Amino acid sequence: MHILMIECNPNGMAGIANALELGHDVTLVSVDPDFYLAVSPLTKGNYDHPNCTVVKSDDAFAIDTLLDLAKGIHANNPIDGVTTYSEYHTVHTATVADALGLPGMSVDGALNSRHKHRTRLALDGGSVLQPRFVHVTDPSEVEAAVREIGLPCVLKPSDGTAGLHVVHIRSEEDLKRYLDDLSHVADYGRGVVRIPDILVEEFVEGELISVESCVLQGGEVVNLGLTDRPLSGFPHFIEMGATYFRGHPLQEQLFAATTSVLEQLGVDFGFIHTEFLLSENGPVLCEVNGRLIGGFCPELMKISSGVDPYLEVIRQALGEKPELPFPGEVTAGGHWFGSPVAGVLRSIDFTEVENQPGYHSALAYKKPGTAISRLSKSNFDWLGHVIFTGTDRDNANKRCEAALDHIDMRLSVEVAK
Structure with a gap:
């Protein structure tokens, strides 16, 4: 085929x-x-x-x-x-x-999940909690929207991904800097043109967690498992790790909310990644991604379930009923890493990492001799990852965090005179 x-x-x-x-x-x-x-x-x-x-x-x-x-x-x-x-x-x-x-998702469902302002507007006033938001289509409208939402707030392009240009705004200076930076962004690279729409959102405190689902042909939503998403510090929101698991105290509430969201948006086919913030008032919808979760997370799903979600995406597109990667007895987690400074990468050595308990794999994304940036703005600053297994979520996470200290990464850095 x-x-x-x-x-x-x-x-x-x-x-x-x-x-x-x-x-x-x-x-x-x-x-x-x-x-x-x-x-x-x-x-x-x-x-x-x-x-x-x-x-x-x-x-x-x-x-x-x-x-x-x-x-x-x-x-x-x-x-x-x-x-x-x-x-x-x-x-x-x-x-x-x-x-x-x-076979495929409805075009309206794809639009509603792809563009964050469409997600917000479609669900506004419904049963699923969302941050207070203002949708603007012109940068000149942003300052008024920020005043309406109040500081601190979060600004994000409606069509971004991987945390790119998503910023925590705490002051007028932050806002001016953000708008100036964004004014120079006409595209995201590889021919992907940025649309003008921007969301100004209430800042919601809470753990970021995602629900991984598959919508079968015919529209049945099957919620598979959860992925935790620890973030770096402000002002940017960089994902630093993930663990694929079941058993969170809010799991059934998260699953029910996800089903409701996908049905309301018309997301009717495929593997879907839906993010929530666990606020003191309950799960608040962050965003919906109308595709398989990214990064190394499909590998975590495969390790835990024995089912390769990359392959199942292919099978579902061909009209076959996919095998579903539910979390199993083994919990798999991973952490990304980057550089604390800009420079030229000389080497990344995982020898000591490989000797740690629960080690599964490690991967460097950049080749020696590549100029690299400091880990500071988005997931695109990652330099690599480590993956470990454990008896549960906490065990896998602790093993990943401990392994970061055993990565031997060498850089050439220009010293200011």
């Missing part, structure tokens, strides 16, 4: 490898295919596979262009399934699947 992958993400290259191993044809459409070669060791062996076709298109983010491209590919080699692991391309995937009559 033939899979059309509309962009991907670095870890999602594992899904392409899965499809090729099963004997499927894969066509990857990307604005910048070389990006994956540079950032993902998993790309090796995919691009030169006889069943893999890589199509470079500078305009692939433009939906009309993508539709024409997909129809041309379909005419030459009929497409049996369309999917993506990329947050930026969930609407594109839904649109192409709809145009070709293939």
Whole structure:
């Protein structure tokens, strides 16, 4: 069978490898295919596979262009399934699947989950708790919106991802700095054009936790498990770790809220990642992502359940009923790491990490000789991760945190004179 992958993400290259191993044809459409070669060791062996076709298109983010491209590919080699692991391309995937009559999320559901202002507006006044918010479409409206919400507050682009340009605002100076920085951001790279919509939201204190779900063909929501998401300090919100598990005291409340959210938004197909803040008033919806959770988290799901969610995304896109990765007896967790300073990466050595109890794997994202930034603004500042197993959530987390002290990372840093 033939899979059309509309962009991907670095870890999602594992899904392409899965499809090729099963004997499927894969066509990857990307604005910048070389990006994956540079950032993902998993790309090796995919691009030169006889069943893999890589199509470079500078305009692939433009939906009309993508539709024409997909129809041309379909005419030459009929497409049996369309999917993506990329947050930026969930609407594109839904649109192409709809145009070709293939399994996929409704386009409205994809839009409602992709654009954060649409999520907020669709659920406003309903039973699911959300932060107080103001949706603005012009930067000139932001200051008035901040005054309405009050300080501190959170500002975020409606179409961002990975914590990029999501900032905790505490003062007028913070606001001016943020608006100046955002005014220079026309796109997110790889042809992804930023829309002007911005959300100004009430700052909600509480642990960040996500519900991982799968919406089966026909719309049945199956809530699989929970992923905790410890964050770095302000003003940015960088995810620093994750553990995939079941058994949280608020689990059933979180599952019920997720089902309600997805049904109200029209999110009717696929693996879904829904984030909540656990406030003193109960779970408050943070955002909905209409795709499989990112980072190393699908690997945590596979370790715990024995089911590879990357592969199940492929199978579901082909019209098969996916096997569902419910958390098992083993709890898997991981932590990301970055650099405390900017410089040039010389080496990352995990030898001592590999000797620690519960070690599963470790991965560096950058090659020696690469210029790196300080871990400060978003998940894109990560340099790598470690993954450990444990008897429960706390045990796995403690093992991950302890392992960070055993990473041998060497940099060249320019010293100011």
